[in-house]
Amino acid sequence: MAPQISPSILSADFAHLADDVARIADAADWVHVDVMDNHFVPNLTLGLPIVEALLKTSALPLDCHLMIEDPDRWAPQYAEAGAKSVTIHAEAAKAPVRTLRAIRAAGARASLGINPGTAVETYADLLGEVDMLLLMTVEPGFGGQKFLDMVLPKVRRARALIRDRDLPVWLQVDGGVSAETIERCAEAGADVFVAGSAVYGADDPAEAARRLREQAVKATEAASWS
Ligand code: DX5
Ligand code: ZN
Numbered sequence: 001m002a003p004q005i006s007p008s009i010l011s012a013d014f015a016h017l018a019d020d021v022a023r024i025a026d027a028a029d030w031v032h033v034d035v036m037d038n039h040f041v042p043n044l045t046l047g048l049p050i051v052e053a054l055l056k057t058s059a060l061p062l063d064c065h066l067m068i069e070d071p072d073r074w075a076p077q078y079a080e081a082g083a084k085s086v087t088i089h090a091e092a093a094k095a096p097v098r099t100l101r102a103i104r105a106a107g108a109r110a111s112l113g114i115n116p117g118t119a120v121e122t123y124a125d126l127l128g129e130v131d132m133l134l135l136m137t138v139e140p141g142f143g144g145q146k147f148l149d150m151v152l153p154k155v156r157r158a159r160a161l162i163r164d165r166d167l168p169v170w171l172q173v174d175g176g177v178s179a180e181t182i183e184r185c186a187e188a189g190a191d192v193f194v195a196g197s198a199v200y201g202a203d204d205p206a207e208a209a210r211r212l213r214e215q216a217v218k219a220t221e222a223a224s225w226s
Contacts (some may be wrong), residue, residue, distance in 0.1 A: 006030035043141045044139055133170065155188035187219050
């Protein structure tokens with residue numbers, strides 16, 4: 001699959017979300033929506049009512065990343081509302097198979113997210129249940145943090161797990177992805193790139209997203225896994 005760019009609106013202007021989403025409509029593949037509940041992570045952002053409002057205005061599909069304590073209860077509702085991709089965290093889900101299946105049954109892509117300190121091998125048996133694996137490249141909770149290079153070996157191992165079983169699973173990286181780090185992520189095996197501050201911190205977010213895509217495409221072409 002060609003590299004995809006999913007700008008995170010965590011770094012957008014929350015008072016003008018519809019405008020900020022419209023600014024990237026021609027340059028991105030997804031809009032990444034970070035849902036935080038101040039329990040799973042020490043930050044509070046937005047929830048279903050705002051996602052429902054965004055769904056009415058966004059030309060791009062929503063990639064909802066649920067950093068919440070009880071994803072089993074809430075995740076299917078995001079899919080039912082119309083989000084096209086819903087990520088639950090492995091560290092929070094009590095019944096991941098049931099919840100991932102409920103997300104798919106509601107018509108969305110089902111995704112499993114794991115934190116920097118969580119091993120991917122623990123979840124190898126779940127790969128058949130997911131459409132995407134999200135590897136956090138910062139500790140979740142805030143935008144603008146420094147990329148954690150220590151996750152790159154895990155990106156490689158995750159790509160190998162997916163390739164060895166010939167699974168159609170996308171591999172997303174999230175946190176600190178920028179012009180400085182995106183090539184390393186693509187080279188290691190990522191194919192969906194979340195970027196918050198690198199896109200919305202730029203004067204021209206669309207141009208920043210286009211540049212990130214160009215870098216990812218070139219690095220992927222040169223990568224041994226592709
Ligand atoms: C962090 C969020 C990320 C964040 C990325 O917990 O999941 O999506 O917005 O922001 P940057 O790209 O600035 O690290
Ligand atoms: Zn995120």
